[in-house]
Amino acid sequence: MCNRYRLTAKQAEVAATFGIRTPYEVEETFPIGDIFPTGKKTPFYGAVVVQDGDDRRLERMEWGVPTQVPSKRDPTVKLTKYVTNVRNLSSSFWRSMLTTPARRCLVPVTSFSEYGLAPGEDGKKPLHWFDVPSRPVFAFAGIWRPTERGNAYSFLTTEPNFLVSPIHPKAMPVILHDDDYARWLTGPWNELEPLVSPYPAQLMRLE
Template sequence: MCNRYRLTATQAEIAATFGIRPPYEPDETYPAPDIFPTGKKTPFYGQVVIQDGADRKIERMEWGVTTQVPSKRDASVKLTKYVTNVRNLSSSFWRSMLTTPARRCLVPVTAFSEFGIAPGEDRKKPLHWFHVPSRPIFAFAGIWRPTERGNAYGFLTTEPNAIVAPIYPKAMPVVLHDDDYDRWLSAPWDDLKGLVAPYPSQLMGLG
């Protein structure tokens, strides 16, 4: 489960990568390079690329889509959970977002992290960073929806590839190829299921 990623690019670099035309919000309105899941009391934000009619735009959203889950102590009590990673694509909760192109987004990334499964000498699990050397800025396949606190997003995960699996064998984010950006933002969901696949490990770097 990816719960920390990085975006070190400038607004101009992001705009150029994803075909966004000015005006767009200045850099200082966005978070620090390391992006973490939103909190119940303190919202945390990332930025996503959405399709707005004929144009794309960058929007600031919380990373974590809200859902209600029963309390372990009392099933009649509902608790708010912030879901960052989308794995169960057959769930009715995600289906409305997946099947609605306007609810899909691109999540710009320069690197993402996973904790290793084995503790180091300090008894802490080491944090590993993954990147795509040939693509300084790449994108996760994301979805978003309005919430009571504003718009929120998550991104899809899939089976890990050969470079991620030894460190985190459960899953990795769905990294889109550049040629698939337009499709992700506009095509019918049934035509996109093949994109939910591990990114080629030979194209990724570690460290």
């Protein structure tokens, strides 16, 4: 599960990568540095790219779509869980967003992290970072929806490739190729399911 990633590119680079106009200063980053999941009491935000008619825009949203889950102590009690990674694509909750192009988004990224399986000498699991050297800014396949606190997003995961699997064998984010951006934002879902696959390991780097 990826619960920490970075977007350190300047506004101008993000805008050029995704074909958007940005209202921010070209030397600013948005948001700055590492991005963490939102919390019940303290919201945390990331930047996503959404389709707006014939244009695209950059929007600030909470990272973590709220959903109700049964309490482990008392299944009759519902608790709010903020879901950051989506793997169960057959769920009706997620399919309502996946099958609606207006509810899909691109999540700009410069690198993402996964914790290792075994603790290091300090007793803590090491944090490993991955990027795509040929693409300083790339994108996860994201979905979003309105919530009581504003718009919130999550991104899809899939089985890991051979670079990620030794560190995190359960999953990795779905990284889109540049020429799939328009399809993800506007295409019919039945044509997009093949995009939910591991990104080629030979194109990635373990920092």
